[in-house]
Amino acid sequence: MSANPNSTTISAQALRAWLADIFLRLKFSEEHAHLATDVLLMADLRGIDSHGVARLSGYIRLIEAGRINPTPNLQFTQRKRATGHLDADAAIGLISAPFAMQKALEMTHECGSGWVGISNSNHFGIAAYHAMMALPHNYIGFSTTNASPLVTPAGGAERMLGTNPICVAIPAGKELPFVLDMATSAAANGKLEIAERVNKPIPEGWALTKDGDNTQDAAALKQGGLLLPLGSDADHGYHKGYGLGAWVDIFSGVLNGANFGPWVPPFVSFLQPRADQPGKGLGHFVGCWDVDGFRDLQDFQNDMDLWIQRFKATQPAHGVESVIIPGEPEHHQSEYRKINGIPLVDAVVQDLINVGKQLQHPFNP
Amino acid sequence: MSANPNSTTISAQALRAWLADIFLRLKFSEEHAHLATDVLLMADLRGIDSHGVARLSGYIRLIEAGRINPTPNLQFTQRKRATGHLDADAAIGLISAPFAMQKALEMTHECGSGWVGISNSNHFGIAAYHAMMALPHNYIGFSTTNASPLVTPAGGAERMLGTNPICVAIPAGKELPFVLDMATSAAANGKLEIAERVNKPIPEGWALTKDGDNTQDAAALKQGGLLLPLGSDADHGYHKGYGLGAWVDIFSGVLNGANFGPWVPPFVSFLQPRADQPGKGLGHFVGCWDVDGFRDLQDFQNDMDLWIQRFKATQPAHGVESVIIPGEPEHHQSEYRKINGIPLVDAVVQDLINVGKQLQHPFNP
Numbered sequence: 001m002s003a004n005p006n007s008t009t010i011s012a013q014a015l016r017a018w019l020a021d022i023f024l025r026l027k028f029s030e031e032h033a034h035l036a037t038d039v040l041l042m043a044d045l046r047g048i049d050s051h052g053v054a055r056l057s058g059y060i061r062l063i064e065a066g067r068i069n070p071t072p073n074l075q076f077t078q079r080k081r082a083t084g085h086l087d088a089d090a091a092i093g094l095i096s097a098p099f100a101m102q103k104a105l106e107m108t109h110e111c112g113s114g115w116v117g118i119s120n121s122n123h124f125g126i127a128a129y130h131a132m133m134a135l136p137h138n139y140i141g142f143s144t145t146n147a148s149p150l151v152t153p154a155g156g157a158e159r160m161l162g163t164n165p166i167c168v169a170i171p172a173g174k175e176l177p178f179v180l181d182m183a184t185s186a187a188a189n190g191k192l193e194i195a196e197r198v199n200k201p202i203p204e205g206w207a208l209t210k211d212g213d214n215t216q217d218a219a220a221l222k223q224g225g226l227l228l229p230l231g232s233d234a235d236h237g238y239h240k241g242y243g244l245g246a247w248v249d250i251f252s253g254v255l256n257g258a259n260f261g262p263w264v265p266p267f268v269s270f271l272q273p274r275a276d277q278p279g280k281g282l283g284h285f286v287g288c289w290d291v292d293g294f295r296d297l298q299d300f301q302n303d304m305d306l307w308i309q310r311f312k313a314t315q316p317a318h319g320v321e322s323v324i325i326p327g328e329p330e331h332h333q334s335e336y337r338k339i340n341g342i343p344l345v346d347a348v349v350q351d352l353i354n355v356g357k358q359l360q361h362p363f364n365p
Numbered sequence: 366m367s368a369n370p371n372s373t374t375i376s377a378q379a380l381r382a383w384l385a386d387i388f389l390r391l392k393f394s395e396e397h398a399h400l401a402t403d404v405l406l407m408a409d410l411r412g413i414d415s416h417g418v419a420r421l422s423g424y425i426r427l428i429e430a431g432r433i434n435p436t437p438n439l440q441f442t443q444r445k446r447a448t449g450h451l452d453a454d455a456a457i458g459l460i461s462a463p464f465a466m467q468k469a470l471e472m473t474h475e476c477g478s479g480w481v482g483i484s485n486s487n488h489f490g491i492a493a494y495h496a497m498m499a500l501p502h503n504y505i506g507f508s509t510t511n512a513s514p515l516v517t518p519a520g521g522a523e524r525m526l527g528t529n530p531i532c533v534a535i536p537a538g539k540e541l542p543f544v545l546d547m548a549t550s551a552a553a554n555g556k557l558e559i560a561e562r563v564n565k566p567i568p569e570g571w572a573l574t575k576d577g578d579n580t581q582d583a584a585a586l587k588q589g590g591l592l593l594p595l596g597s598d599a600d601h602g603y604h605k606g607y608g609l610g611a612w613v614d615i616f617s618g619v620l621n622g623a624n625f626g627p628w629v630p631p632f633v634s635f636l637q638p639r640a641d642q643p644g645k646g647l648g649h650f651v652g653c654w655d656v657d658g659f660r661d662l663q664d665f666q667n668d669m670d671l672w673i674q675r676f677k678a679t680q681p682a683h684g685v686e687s688v689i690i691p692g693e694p695e696h697h698q699s700e701y702r703k704i705n706g707i708p709l710v711d712a713v714v715q716d717l718i719n720v721g722k723q724l725q726h727p728f729n730p
Contacts, residue, residue: 080477082447083658111476112445113652117659140620156679156688168612178615180608186601203600212682232601235568236551240595243545243691244609246676247533250543254668255505255659261675278668287478293448294482294620303619303643310626311611315523317577323521326608 008349009341010365016041018356018363019053025359026063027070028095036094039125044342047333050190051126053344057351059092059123060358061269068092068122074099082111085256086118090281093124093145097284101133101141104287108139112293117256120280123147123267127167128181128330130286134169135177138297139288141169146252146259146282148266151185152226154234154242157212159226160261163188164248169327171291173301175308179327184245185227186238192218205232251285258283373714374706375730381406383721383728384418390724391428392435393460401459404490409707412698415555416491418709422716424457424488425723426634433457433487439464447476450621451483455646458489458510462649466498466506469652473504477658482621485645488512488632492532493546493695495651499534500542503662504653506534511617511624511647513631516550517591519599519607522577524591525626528553529613534692536656538666540673544692549610550592551603557583570597616650623648 016037023033044052062068072091076099078084084103088096100116107114124130127143134141147162163183170178187206195202196218209215210224221227230241253260258279265273265282291300314323344352349365356363381402388398409417427433437456441464443449449468453461465481472479489495492508499506512527528548535543552571560567561583574580575589586592595606618625623644630638630647656665679688709717714730721728 080655080658081475082479083477083655085659110446111478112448113476113478113480114447115478115654115658152682153676153679153688155682155685157682158680160676160679170612170615178611180612182602182605182608184605186596205601208682212680230602230605231551231595232597236570236597236601237547237595239689239691240547240549243547246543246691247535247545250535250669250672254672255656255665257660257664257668260668260672278671289480290445290448291620293445293480294450295622299622300620303622303625304615306643307615307619307625311518311525314518314521314525315577317517317520317522317573320520323518324604326604326611 007343007345008365009343011341012041012045012338015044015053015342018361019056021361022056022355022359025361026060029071032095035098036092039094039098039129042129042334043126045334045337046126046128046330047337048126048330049345050188053352054348055123055125057355058268060355062122065269067265067269067273072096076100076103076116078103082107082113083115086116088118088121088281090120090122092122093284096121097124097130097143097145097286098133100284101130101143101286105133105137105139108137108288108290112290113288115285115287117251118284118286119256119258121258121282121284123282124284126181127165128169128179128327130284131167131169131181132177132179134288135171137290138171138292139290140171141167141286141288143167143284143286144248144252145284146249146264148264149262150189150221150227151229151245152208152212153246154229154231154239157208157210157226158262161229161242161245161249162264163227164245164252166244166248170304171301172304172308175305176325176328176331178304178308178325179330181327184230184241184248186230186232186241187227189221189227192221205236252283253279255285256283372708372710373730374708376706377406377410377703380409380418380707383726384421386726387421387720387724390726391425394436397460400463401457404459404463404494407494407699408491410699410702411491411493411695412702413491413695414710415553418717419713420488420490422720423633425720427487430634432630432634432638437461441465441468441481443468447472447478448480451481453483453486453646455485455487458483458486458647458649461486462489462495462508462510462651463498465649466495466508466651466653470498470502470504473502473653473655477655478653480650480652482616483649483651484621484623486623486647486649488647489649491546492530493534493544493692495649496532496534496546497542497544499653500536502655503536503657504655505536506532506651506653508532508649508651509613509617510649511614511629513629514627515554515586515592516594516610517573517577518611519594519596519604522573522575522591523627526594526607526610526614527629528592529610529617531609531613535669536666537669537673540670541690541693541696543669543673543690544695546692549595549606549613551595551597551606552592554586554592557586570601617648618644620650621648
């Protein structure tokens, strides 16, 4: 139950137990079922609803289509002391990215930094899960992934890049960690969907029509339109958003032998991957730096706390209560939802009910 | 001479010889004089005129004020196999950042990746110089620096961050390298100066007044105003530009014991550093990844060439000739200026004439 009439609230515990069983029924190993559950649930807890259980039925369709392998044989190759490569054997990224991050952590124990490039993978959920694995070690975590093409390069009118997120997770002392997890487009497609649902125009600078014209139509993407890179236009530096998205694409795809640019496979089962793909699946890039590799941890923690306190005390703009530290709202949302449950909109509830029927484990929110 | 009546063109060779001698007269060692010359000249060659010889007289005033040490004792500490720290002893960043990058290269030879954090430094010129040191080794180079506070965090109305650039330099095969070198603000202050010179309003989304109101006044910064992060406003994702600038500040400052946020020392000698500084000087962060640490170089080069060719072939937007690869225009500008000389605007020429008089080595363009 929920205050919102169009949603139902379910406890994290109940959702976790049901989800883990669903993954087992999909033939995931015990370990992988719990890991995939953990990654999806973290998204729902942190309020990144677009990347949580809302994705489940789409993942199942990709498993049915043979594009996600539920029983992958992950092939890790350590190529240097501090770097390696993972062929994910068509695993879902919910599994392959934490596996790779674990390898990066081990290299960081030895070298102070460690990096793994991943090919032959699929959607990896929220980037923050993987980068935040570094935090308990007082390491700084980093993760990127490429994604189905929706974003045009600056000056272009063609879908060439995904919303290609960058995540950096930095530990603090007494304060909460700094967790930047951002798409490199001006707006994520979820924002257009929300605007469409409530029948509102979108701001200029989010999207172009398929012919490259400005549009405020929230349905632009469904009509073949394009997302714009962060910066939105030439005056406001959209070559920078393009550059960041391109960096992510090269690190996730080209560096690891995964697909890149317009060849990244679509996330939906009803669209086929292109026949002329130069690589395998989609790619991710994860790694970490040990804080102690640069400075004594205690000194760093003290200054990091000071950094956070000082930035929270920034003179706010008119009508703003206070400046926010990246990751802070998601942390508070997570604490709240752990206690008060996770609200699921009706469409997602219906989706999970259907999944439950199909896999003979009813979803009863 | 130059087609532009307000500028004079000088050959790169003549400028190089004069500059190196000026640095020697400033008591730089032979090696440091040539290195500092090389870094400044690369900016002028690549068309980043704001970061080349235009900075020379400002550097000299900081040397005179005792804030840049022309004869530094650079103290490098290797803390892990793949990480280390450099106390730059108040060196100019033109010297300390390449020194640190050389250490990062050596660690990369051994580990496949290597990283150095730098404190107690000063302005480091263009970020691209340092990151591009990785390219001849077929490594990917990375560099960041923090800078005097001018940019407000998203939701704030206070100068808390510099224009804090991120640079990533990625080698290719037959194609030119990919060199992303971007400020994390919507516009750099140089753009406001240009608008002011020609008496034009600036676009909304570049700056706020000191009270946090929108402004199109090109002189806003001179009146205590603020630059906006990449993204420009809440609708267009300026929390992302803020997050990127904050990441750079933490990596350049907090991680290395340099100053950060509002405490980063000003670049101009007439403004004093704050008395309550938590760190030493300003900071940088440099490092690299060996391509071969992830994938066979030849395969990477082939795919990187394909990436570049495919992105250049992006369907262009109306009125755009073609999509640009980051670093491409700067490369072509550099090739052009190596042959045809470097145009210097009159104000810079006058500045260099004054420097030449002061140091008894006349500047005769």
